Amino acid sequence: MEDIRISRRALMMGAGAVAAWSASPARALLAQATAALPASVEALIAQMTVEEKAGQLTLMAAAWAGGAANALNPISATATFDEQLAQVRSGRITGVFNGNGADMARRMQTAAMREQRLKIPLLFAADIIHGFRTVFPMPLAEAGSFDPDLAERTARVAAVEASAAGIDWTFAPMVDIARDQRWGRGIEGAGEDIMLGKAMADARVRGFQGRRGLGADDAVAACAKHFAAYGAGEAGLDYNTVDVSERTLREVYFPAFQTAFAAGAPTTMASFNELSGVPATANPWLLDTVLRKEWGFGGVVVSDYTGDEELIAHGFAADAREATKLAFLAGVDMSMQSGFYIKHLPDLVAKGEVPMARLDQAVRRVLAMKVLLGLFDDPFRRIDPRREKTRVRTPANLKLAREAGARSIVMLKNDGDLLPLPKAGKRIALIGPFVQGQRELIGTWNVYGSDAEAVDLLTGVRGAVADPALVTAVDGSGITDALPGGIDAAVLAAAAADIVVLAIGESQKMSGEAQSRVDIGIPQPQIDLAQAVLAVGKPTVVLLRNGRALVLEKPVLDAPAILVTWFLGSQSGPATADVLFGDVGPSARLPVSFPYSTGQEPYHYAHKNTGRPNPPGPLLEYKARYREGPNAALFAFGHGLTYGRIGYADLDTGGGRLAMDGSLMVRARVTNSGTRAATEVVQLYVQDVTASITRPVRELKGFRRVALKPGESQVVEFTLRAADLRFVGIDDKLTVEPGEFRVWIAPSAQAEGVNGRFVLA
Known part of the structure; x- marks a missing residue:
């Protein structure tokens, strides 16, 4: 393999670009992509066929992948592993995403290095959103810590674990501002605020990429997504139309991206939505005028999953060939999953509809990223099955997951100082669909972790109290369905207890991609359960399991104590117990406003006054308020006791x-x-x-x-x-x-x- 490695001396040929990278990552990557590639890599471009160039711009889902990866995206035609190896040998793909670990990566990279004509290393990517095998709180929950240092530390561990499995590139962080809580994908971001969003974007990029440079074997390249305004979809509907002013784009939706690029993110992902009638995946103003010319971003723009193909359904492209042309000329360098670039770019170039210079520009950007990741120097630097076993789920990593979980819990109310609970001498009834079992713990969008490896609430509470026998658990209801005899059993358990802990909320499938809701309240069977349990009259703590702001009404609001516990990851149960019993004091704050009603959405605290604001005090006629309530939050952004x-x-x-x-x-x-x-x-x-x-x-x-x-x-x-x-x-x-x-x-x-x-x- 020596003939395809870049020597230390060859890397130094780009010393000017390396120095620039230290000062300004985005501009340095632009220099790499246009003038500063090492000579041996630059020479490859001249040797490539048009098909091989298009292959460097084609990223596909791994054929050898686990069930979780397959479940997270729409079903689409996927090659077998042997067919994908054939694509590697012929130079028809640049890499794969969400694959099955170091062994898979080793076999594919070996094929590239030994059997591909030009021996260009593959790139391995994955959705590492909130942890790898050690799962941390969902990004929205972690944003509630208001602690960028914590976010950087959890992203660092995620990168250390993922890189040990051969992963070079993560499709994170999501830096979309989310101001409509009906949109389920807000769970992947930092909430509604611009400043908090920027702080978390900076921290997560630095955490993923580390402090030793992208060439380190424990660094993964970050991808700021989704560019842009994905969170502004009409009616909170995922993938929906976005029509906002340029001022709103620049003031609300662009800043977190600019922060991520300043922190060193070398890639960004085009969003699914259109902007004022032009889909982001084929939007020259967005991807070229703003991103390239105005901001000087020189990194790689990748489509989202089949984003270029979806130009047809948008009614923007007539067919696959036109969709390819529009996306590529607008500025999308790499196509994810559709296969359009490898199918149609060669003919588009041959017919003169796509300039060869544009094709070479995109290839240089991709190769520059592979150089920065150290793949030409050592294609196997992150592929080590031994490291894959020793770096994941270490005691230190699980300890951090527990710390992050506890520091993400928000206390909404605590009447009469019911919390913290005593560890001894009290009978505690845990009631609700989220109290026991390896389910509904880690949250959505995790490819490699699992609920089976997470710790539930019952285990966490029994591990915290002096006498575990005093703790009982009853489901009481399902998440969206009543259980036969469930409420009766819950009432009996509550009556026999001194303290009740009622765990209710959303399933993890009710948040995340494609999980928009028309009603962000707690499902009725759980409301019925809460009504019955609270009527028993025992001191009751409500634990909310949720991936967005919820509408809270009676009887839930009647509970003296309410904690927002989100989806906390691998150490969910122990982290929650730490706060319940006072080993860790609640310190998180709401990163999103909890409204009085779903009908207020989209709602955010930084709204305008209008010409007729309702002054403090009673609701007045002919003012900016609703018939049923104020233009305000029930629990405001930043609230937490x-x-x-x-x-x-x-x-x-x-x-x-x-x-x-x-x-x-x-x-x-x-x-x-x-x-x-x-x-x-x-x-x-x-x-x-x-x-x-x-x-x-x-x-x-x-x-x-x-x-x-x-x-x-x-x-x-x-x-x-x-x-x-x-x-x-x-x-x-x-x-x-x-x-x-x-x-x-x-x-x-x-x-x-x-x-x-x-x-x-």
């Missing part, structure tokens, strides 16, 4: 004047007057009172996790600069205007906390 008693006081706006070229320190004193330690997420919000473009009622501009001992106070400081107050102006360009601003340091987007005003001059 602790086991402490947190108070805010002594706002200091530093004189209340911010110069255009200066900074303003905004401070407040945060105090824990309770008897338990707590970690408070202190949040900074601003409102531009008057501007040339109307501004939201609040925008998050900073947050701090602050650990407070009982009785302790800390002064929390935030620095504001004029750049923090920019917005997209009349000309669709960033601007900042002098004027008056409101400012809050508060525990949520609707809490008053302490607030005041300052002037930008």
Whole structure:
């Protein structure tokens, strides 16, 4: 294999590009793709046939894949493994995704290195969304930690495990802003807020790719997806039409992508949706004018699964050939799963409809990524069956999964300090469809982990209490169906207990891709169960299992304590028990607003006032509100309680004047007057009172996790600069205007906390 490896000396030929990569990853990759490929790799392009070039742009689902991978995408024609090996030998595919581990990768890479004419290494990709074999909380849940460091650490472990199985590239992070909770795919992102979304995008890219460069054997290339505005589909319907202004794109949906690219993500995935009538997969303005020319992104653009083929169903392309031409010329470098590029690009080039220069440009980008991943230097650097066995599900990795799970749980209410529960002397009844069994634990979109390897609530609780015999478990109902005799059994269990823990919510199949809901409430059989159990009158803690914000109504809201426990992954049960019994205090906050009603969706805290806002207090006629309730959240973005008693006081706006070229320190004193330690997420919000473009009622501009001992106070400081107050102006360009601003340091987007005003001059 020595003839296809790149020596250390050859790699140094691209030293200028390597230096640029350190300073600006996207621009460096552009340099790699156009002028700085090592000579031995550049020479391959001249030797390739048009078919071989098209093969470098063709990515297919692995023929040798597990059942989970097959279940996560629509059924489509897939070659057998032997047929796929033949495609490798003939240079007709660049790689595969969601394959079956190091042994599969070794066999395919060996075929490429020994039997392919040009011996170009294959690329192995996968959907590593929230862990590999060690499964972490769903990204939406983890975003609730408001802790980018935690997100970076879990992504790092995911990369270490995945790379040991031969994976070079992950289709993550998803950085779509999701402001309609009917859309099930919001579970893969960071929620509704721009700033939090940017922070998590940065952290996850850095975690996946590591600090030693993409050539490290434990690094996987990140893919920021889905470009762009996938989360803005009409009516919260997956894959649906998107029609938003350019200002909204630039202000809401673009920033997290720009952050991901700045952090080093070398790839992005075109989204399924159209934008103002032009599908993203064939949108030259989006993929070329903005992404390439304006932002200088030089990496690889890959279609989503059959995204180019779907141009036909959109009514944008007449047939497969035209779909190929439109997607490729718009800027999609690599086709996923349709097979259109290998089928139609050669003829399109031969007929002069696609320039050879465009074909070579896309091939250079793909080869540049393979260079950066170290595949030309060592095609087997991530393929090691021994590492595959030793790097996964280690004690340290499972410990991190438990930590991440506990730090993702949000406490919505805790009347009478019911929580934390005592570990001894109390009979505890666990009731609900989520209390026992290896099911509904890890959440959606995990290819390699399984509920069978996860720990359920019953096991976690029994492991935490002094006498496990005092803990009983009854399902009471199914998720969407009643169980014969289920409610009667639940009532008997509740009557015999001192404390009830009621676990209700959504199945993991009710969230995720293609799982939009018209009603984001808890299914009626579980409401009936809650009604009966709460009527027994025992102290009751509700644990919500969910992949989105839910509508919560009576009788659930009557429970004195409610925890949002999402889908927490491999250590779901122990992580939940840690918070229930106070070994870990709840510190997460809602990354999405919980509305009063499904009919409010799409809803987000950073909405505009309108010309007729309802002032604080009673609902008034002829104001921006609903007949049945306010234009507000039941539980706001950023809300979450602790086991402490947190108070805010002594706002200091530093004189209340911010110069255009200066900074303003905004401070407040945060105090824990309770008897338990707590970690408070202190949040900074601003409102531009008057501007040339109307501004939201609040925008998050900073947050701090602050650990407070009982009785302790800390002064929390935030620095504001004029750049923090920019917005997209009349000309669709960033601007900042002098004027008056409101400012809050508060525990949520609707809490008053302490607030005041300052002037930008």
